[in-house]
Amino acid sequence: MASILDSVNQRTQMVGQNRLELLLFRLTGKQRFGINVFKVREVLPCPKLTAMPNRNPLVRGIAHIRGQAISIIDLSMATGGPAITDIENRFVIISEYNRTVQGFLVGGVDRIMNINWEDVMPPPKGAGRDAYLTAVTEIENELVEIIDVERILADIVPINSDVSEEVANAEINVAKEDLTILITDDSSVARNQIKRALQSLGIHLEVRKNGKEALEYLKDKAKELGGSAHTHVPVIVSDVEMPVMDGYTLTAEVKADPDLRDIHVILHTSLSGVFNQAMVKKVGADDFIAKFHPDELATAVQKWLNTVVA
Structure with a gap:
């Protein structure tokens, strides 16, 4: 696991040529998901979480990491799945999206894969409008789902799209x-x-x-x-x-x-x-x-x- 954490930190400065590095992870089952390494600050074992009153139910708590209070979102619940259990033995992906920093609670972290964007396809039409997928790809004969994190964050903290x-x-x-x-x-x-x-x-x-x-x-x-x-x-x-x-x-x-x-x-x-x-x-x-x-x-x-x- 230490090598994965080191690789994430080392590779976040890569500028690709129609290539993508995915950090692969799992939630509660065998299905693997992916997140762009460019968006990952670090991966760490789930720290102690502090419950906050009136919080969004998808936010499992607040973690204090490197002097910063960060909301930890249960990525399984956010995509319509069951809550991740035994969180003391799970992992958190610290990421930066849309000028905000948040942590995603996941069941386990696999490894990093370098792939071509040409091998990444839009999600199947049968997935429906409510599917939290932005793309899919095949790695080692297995379908890897890339989650639409922007949609998840918009559900938790809606963004005002109106201009002044x-x-x-x-x-x-x-x-x-x-x-x-x-x-x-x-x-x-x-x-x-x-x-x-x-x-x-x-x-x-x-x-x-x-x-x-x-x-x-x-x-x-x-x-x-x-x-x-x-x-x-x-x-x-x-x-x-x-x-x-x-x-x-x-x-x-x-x-x-x-x-x-x-x-x-x-x-x-x-x-x-x-x-x-x-x-x-x-x-x-x-x-x-x-x-x-x-x-x-x-x-x-x-x-x-x-x-x-x-």
């Missing part, structure tokens, strides 16, 4: 009727949050679930226009973690295409604890915004439209 009146009323000095903002995110919760924040701009929104779908849309648009697509699709707001093609690869493909390279790419990701401006510039993106602050996102889009689009 000041931002909503800010002037955009371009003709809006011919413009489209492309949103790319595999999480249904994140897609809805982004749409709600950007609808106030009064510009048409196109939504895709992964980088491959987004790139196909852009290439079709460029072909339709017979040249550069940025005059009609000036901005892409893209997640980083997505099945089939991640946001980094999408960015590289866009910037390498003469008909697409002038499009402003904003990487909008819950990986707030790891990815900084230097990493974003390395892959050619124009901006980086950690999820989720609606005013910050809407303002970034407004600023670009007012300064660049003619």
Whole structure:
């Protein structure tokens, strides 16, 4: 187990090329689940938990770790399963999502696997809207489920997706009727949050679930226009973690295409604890915004439209 904990800490600085490192874990049964190593601060045996009055039932308690009080969420209960028992012998994955730090109580931690995003698929359609999955992949002939953590956190602490009146009323000095903002995110919760924040701009929104779908849309648009697509699709707001093609690869493909390279790419990701401006510039993106602050996102889009689009 010590080698797994060491590996998590060592690998959180990796910037992939359409690759993903998954920390595999189990909840209460044999099914294995995965979480992106980039989002993991550390893994440790479950510490002593302090119960808090009026807490959400999915939060098993508060742990004091390295001088910080961290909520510990039972990941089995959060996905509709039974409560994890014998927690003194279980593990906690400390992670950072959307500018917050929380711990996920899990039954056991397996190991880290390095895979290609092309081998990660959207969840089966039969899973239904209520399934807490964002993707699945196959490892050693076994289906590994990747949980939509953003949805779980939104269920526990709902996020306000509305922009302020000041931002909503800010002037955009371009003709809006011919413009489209492309949103790319595999999480249904994140897609809805982004749409709600950007609808106030009064510009048409196109939504895709992964980088491959987004790139196909852009290439079709460029072909339709017979040249550069940025005059009609000036901005892409893209997640980083997505099945089939991640946001980094999408960015590289866009910037390498003469008909697409002038499009402003904003990487909008819950990986707030790891990815900084230097990493974003390395892959050619124009901006980086950690999820989720609606005013910050809407303002970034407004600023670009007012300064660049003619």
